[in-house]
Amino acid sequence: MTAEAKAAAPREYPWRIPANWWLRNRHYFLYIAREFTVVPIALWLLWLLVEIKRAGDGRAHYAPHGSTALVVFSVITLLFALYHSYTFLSLAGVIIHVKVLDRPVPSRVIVLAQFALWAVASVVVGFALIWFAR
Amino acid sequence: MLTTPNRIRWQVDFESYDVLVVGGGLAGIRAAIAAVETNPRVRVGMVSKVYPMRSHTVSAEGGAAAALRPEDSYENHAFDTVKGSDYLADQDVVEAFVREAPVEIIQMEHWGCPWSRDDDGKISARPFGGMTTWRTCFAADKTGFHMLHAVFQTSLKYPQIQRHDEAFVTKLLVEDSRCVGVVALDMKTGRFDAITAKSVILATGGLGRVYAFTTNGNICTGDGMSLAYRAGVGLKDMEMVQFHPTGLPFTGILITEAVRGEGGYLLNNEGERFLKRYVPNKMELGPRDIISRAMITEFEEGRGFEGPHGKYLHLDVRHLGEKVIDRKLPFMRELGREFVGIDIVKEPIPVRPVQHYMMGGVDADISGATPMAGLYAAGECANVGLNGANRLGSNSLPECLVFGAAAGRAATEYASSVKPVTSNPVDALLWDEAHRVEVAFLEKKGGTERMGAIREEMQHEMDQGAGVFRTKEGLEKLIERLGGLRERFGRIKIEDSSRTFNTELTSAMELDFMLELSQTIAVTALARDESRGAHARRDYPERNDEKFLKHSLVFSRDAAKPRLEYRDVHLGDFKPQARTY
Amino acid sequence: MADKRITIEAARYDPDKDERPRLQSYEIPFYDDSMVVLDALNYIKSEVDGSLSYRWSCRMGICGSCGMMVNGTPKLTCNAFVRDYWPRPITVQPLNNFPIIRDLVIDMDDFMHKLKEIKPWIIRKQEIPLGAGEHRQTNDQIDDFRQFSQCINCMLCYAACPVYGLNNEFLGPAAIALARRYNLDSRDQGLKQRLPVLADNEGVWECSFVGECSVVCPKGVDPAKAIQQTKLDTTLRFVLPYGNRD
Numbered sequence: 001m002t003a004e005a006k007a008a009a010p011r012e013y014p015w016r017i018p019a020n021w022w023l024r025n026r027h028y029f030l031y032i033a034r035e036f037t038v039v040p041i042a043l044w045l046l047w048l049l050v051e052i053k054r055a056g057d058g059r060a061h062y063a064p065h066g067s068t069a070l071v072v073f074s075v076i077t078l079l080f081a082l083y084h085s086y087t088f089l090s091l092a093g094v095i096i097h098v099k100v101l102d103r104p105v106p107s108r109v110i111v112l113a114q115f116a117l118w119a120v121a122s123v124v125v126g127f128a129l130i131w132f133a134r
Numbered sequence: 135m136l137t138t139p140n141r142i143r144w145q146v147d148f149e150s151y152d153v154l155v156v157g158g159g160l161a162g163i164r165a166a167i168a169a170v171e172t173n174p175r176v177r178v179g180m181v182s183k184v185y186p187m188r189s190h191t192v193s194a195e196g197g198a199a200a201a202l203r204p205e206d207s208y209e210n211h212a213f214d215t216v217k218g219s220d221y222l223a224d225q226d227v228v229e230a231f232v233r234e235a236p237v238e239i240i241q242m243e244h245w246g247c248p249w250s251r252d253d254d255g256k257i258s259a260r261p262f263g264g265m266t267t268w269r270t271c272f273a274a275d276k277t278g279f280h281m282l283h284a285v286f287q288t289s290l291k292y293p294q295i296q297r298h299d300e301a302f303v304t305k306l307l308v309e310d311s312r313c314v315g316v317v318a319l320d321m322k323t324g325r326f327d328a329i330t331a332k333s334v335i336l337a338t339g340g341l342g343r344v345y346a347f348t349t350n351g352n353i354c355t356g357d358g359m360s361l362a363y364r365a366g367v368g369l370k371d372m373e374m375v376q377f378h379p380t381g382l383p384f385t386g387i388l389i390t391e392a393v394r395g396e397g398g399y400l401l402n403n404e405g406e407r408f409l410k411r412y413v414p415n416k417m418e419l420g421p422r423d424i425i426s427r428a429m430i431t432e433f434e435e436g437r438g439f440e441g442p443h444g445k446y447l448h449l450d451v452r453h454l455g456e457k458v459i460d461r462k463l464p465f466m467r468e469l470g471r472e473f474v475g476i477d478i479v480k481e482p483i484p485v486r487p488v489q490h491y492m493m494g495g496v497d498a499d500i501s502g503a504t505p506m507a508g509l510y511a512a513g514e515c516a517n518v519g520l521n522g523a524n525r526l527g528s529n530s531l532p533e534c535l536v537f538g539a540a541a542g543r544a545a546t547e548y549a550s551s552v553k554p555v556t557s558n559p560v561d562a563l564l565w566d567e568a569h570r571v572e573v574a575f576l577e578k579k580g581g582t583e584r585m586g587a588i589r590e591e592m593q594h595e596m597d598q599g600a601g602v603f604r605t606k607e608g609l610e611k612l613i614e615r616l617g618g619l620r621e622r623f624g625r626i627k628i629e630d631s632s633r634t635f636n637t638e639l640t641s642a643m644e645l646d647f648m649l650e651l652s653q654t655i656a657v658t659a660l661a662r663d664e665s666r667g668a669h670a671r672r673d674y675p676e677r678n679d680e681k682f683l684k685h686s687l688v689f690s691r692d693a694a695k696p697r698l699e700y701r702d703v704h705l706g707d708f709k710p711q712a713r714t715y
Numbered sequence: 716m717a718d719k720r721i722t723i724e725a726a727r728y729d730p731d732k733d734e735r736p737r738l739q740s741y742e743i744p745f746y747d748d749s750m751v752v753l754d755a756l757n758y759i760k761s762e763v764d765g766s767l768s769y770r771w772s773c774r775m776g777i778c779g780s781c782g783m784m785v786n787g788t789p790k791l792t793c794n795a796f797v798r799d800y801w802p803r804p805i806t807v808q809p810l811n812n813f814p815i816i817r818d819l820v821i822d823m824d825d826f827m828h829k830l831k832e833i834k835p836w837i838i839r840k841q842e843i844p845l846g847a848g849e850h851r852q853t854n855d856q857i858d859d860f861r862q863f864s865q866c867i868n869c870m871l872c873y874a875a876c877p878v879y880g881l882n883n884e885f886l887g888p889a890a891i892a893l894a895r896r897y898n899l900d901s902r903d904q905g906l907k908q909r910l911p912v913l914a915d916n917e918g919v920w921e922c923s924f925v926g927e928c929s930v931v932c933p934k935g936v937d938p939a940k941a942i943q944q945t946k947l948d949t950t951l952r953f954v955l956p957y958g959n960r961d
Binding site for chain 1 (some may be wrong): 788877
């Protein structure tokens with residue numbers, strides 16, 4: 001095609017994604033919510049690092065921040081973290097594909113296994129934290 | 135690039151191809167690949183009015199037949215095909231076909247087509263209409279879909295193949311009785327291009343949309359047949375139109391013959407497997423023409439079901455069970471659910487005969503060559519003499535491969551022996567064609583006829599006059615009506631004056647092609663005073679080998695009735711006999 | 716079905732006349748219970764306004780031509796039943812995330828380019844000759860990639876993917892699913908050749924698993940699954956010793 005022909009071609013209307021694209025659909029909104037969970041979790045972890053630093057300065061003088069606001073913030077962050085974990089583990093069935101004896105393992109089994117592992121890990125970590133805190 | 139005050143934009147494409155394929159379906163793509171494999175230095179162009187994966191090949195379901203198995207033989211496949219054709223097939227062509235088909239099936243397998251397999255890992259086969267042994271290879275019940283995608287995706291690895299997608303060919307360029315290329319409307323820009331080539335292969339598919347009730351998609355308007363016809367090439371056996379027994383009422387969506395191959399029963403309103411009265415030895419696996427006639431006869435004798443969209447019969451697969459249906463006929467289950475709201479595992483499928491395939495087409499020989507130098511044809515748009523008066527199911531997909539490849543090779547060899555095309559005459563031809571389209575369609579003022587109305591009437595008249603059963607009176611009336619529609623077509627109203635993606639313009643050009651082709655069907659059907667294969671005349675119910683063991687050829691004559699000729703069939707080992715199943 | 720009517724709001728854009736797309740309203744008969752949105756468009760074009768432009772062909776959900784946004788959701792209009800929307804108006808617009816050529820017709824050249832990039836053909840180190848017959852393959856081996864071979868290239872998944880909408884360089888769901896179809900085919904040996912395109916920043920790693928592609932896919936291809944599995948596979952190849960063997 002000549003340059004002339006290219007130049008004379010009619011104008012296509014370019015695509016521009018609207019700024020509110022993530023409000024147009026329930027799935028998009030939930031996706032953004034899932035991605036957003038990283039923000040409160042990161043903030044909470046920063047606070048945790050601060051507490052660790054403060055605790056490292058000496059046991060005797062250490063008193064963790066315990067205001068109600070921080071408790072509320074922790075609970076909200078916990079809910080976000082649970083939501084994130086739930087979506088992440090639910091999708092494991094899609095990502096992981098294994099075959100046992102030439103038969104594909106059904107995704108339900110994989111997801112249940114993931115949640116089971118999560119439960120076990122939570123119990124172990126929780127137990128360790130409580131044990132070493134005594 | 136050139137423009138006139140009327141804003142026609144046109145250019146001559148000086149990158150002349152060695153081989154230009156018109157049509158991006160199975161035959162066209164196969165031809166392009168064959169050209170490149172014959173000579174890696176060849177420059178191949180492919181022009182298609184749609185992106186290739188939209189080609190109607192994609193809707194083929196049942197399978198592709200080939201004599202692959204040790205218990206089968208070329209002779210057996212050839213005999214089934216010749217008998218199926220009601221002895222109108224050219225037997226030398228059939229012989230060549232049955233030998234090449236197995237090679238092409240293996241070639242497709244190498245190119246990634248996911249043929250369904252037997253337990254030993256070899257390509258499986260299922261029974262099919264008119265075949266005396268199980269030779270129809272299949273990819274679940276989406277064989278055409280898988281074949282088209284395999285061959286199209288494979289074609290992407292050859293840089294020698296240049297595609298022009300969504301380019302609508304309006305005319306063949308002919309100089310000194312030699313085909314030298316095409317004029318194509320680039321849909322995105324409205325520009326007319328002259329694409330020149332040393333050889334042109336037409337692979338534009340069928341013309342089902344001349345009928346109201348058809349399995350064919352919107353794009354099946356017979357373009358290539360009309361292009362060749364207008365260039366003076368004859369169309370062969372146009373009266374031979376195939377009606378497939380099992381289409382869904384109202385939409386015409388195809389329910390594959392494989393349903394019957396897997397063991398489905400056809401039942402009338404008395405619950406009877408009525409085919410025992412018509413084809414007792416083959417039952418549901420008889421050839422398509424006989425079964426379609428049987429079904430219409432059942433309707434006429436009051437044994438059809440009445441529905442909101444006309445009469446229908448039942449195709450019952452409940453006895454096959456869910457496992458078999460999900461493994462072998464999953465797409466049918468999906469279609470039943472989506473378009474009729476039934477689960478075929480639990481309910482019978484409503485079906486009626488529907489136009490499906492065109493045996494007739496551009497006059498071509500065993501290598502795809504037409505009588506015009508430089509012009510070849512393959513696939514459904516061509517008539518190479520394989521299918522005669524009735525095509526057996528699962529012969530069309532291998533036909534596209536075998537003759538697509540043959541045409542690709544022949545066109546490449548021809549291209550290496552001729553001089554390139556010069557631009558001078560092409561310039562003038564292009565301007566003439568661009569101007570013709572402008573005047574006939576785009577510049578039209580004061581049109582009064584709605585194009586949709588003309589098209590619907592044509593389709594309705596064709597269903598009535600050139601359907602499963604034909605009569606002299608019906609055909610004469612059809613010819614008269616078509617004449618009237620042609621006259622009204624001269625006064626159509628085109629509302630879309632845009633240059634950009636003007637589908638009203640392309641629809642008008644397609645209707646122009648279709649009116650012409652409808653006329654060729656009607657005229658040849660009227661002239662054939664016998665019943666043979668799919669052409670059934672109530673007034674001449676018997677086959678007349680003395681007078682009509684010949685191909686009909688119809689030629690265009692300006693502003694006059696088409697000219698008819700007849701050509702003897704190439705007989706071979708199989709002498710014509712009574713055709714019973 | 717006496718006298719039911721349905722309103723179609725169809726997007727219009729003619730580059731010669733319009734600055735930007737606009738909606739045009741058509742009120743037409745809802746003449747049959749099995750009427751689909753494509754039937755409505757055909758009725759408009761045939762009886763009311765011949766200048767409405769859109770793509771369609773097979774009308775049975777296998778050619779992939781007729782994808783459009785129907786009330787904001789990408790759908791095949793041949794499979795979108797008017798009865799599911801009636802009596803409210805139906806808005807029909809061209810697929811999201813693509814440039815618009817005209818009315819309901821989008822430019823799909825970007826997809827055609829990406830299709831070629833992933834090398835969608837059987838790649839073998841050594842071709843077996845035709846005379847040797849077919850590669851042996853079992854139906855179970857076909858089941859490994861069967862789902863990913865069902866793609867009709869309708870591009871509803873690209874219209875649904877916000878990542879593609881924000882960044883047109885992203886390889887996209889259908890292309891990656893097709894690459895996986897070949898990677899999983901027992902006859903293919905070309906995975907290494909497809910890796911550079913797949914394991915690229917604009918390849919699978921641009922995907923953040925929104926998952927909407929799989930929701931809208933009319934053929935159940937589940938491209939989201941294909942992409943995540945490809946991420947896992949390419950990572951294991953990179954991380955495990957001897958992971959990148961053929």
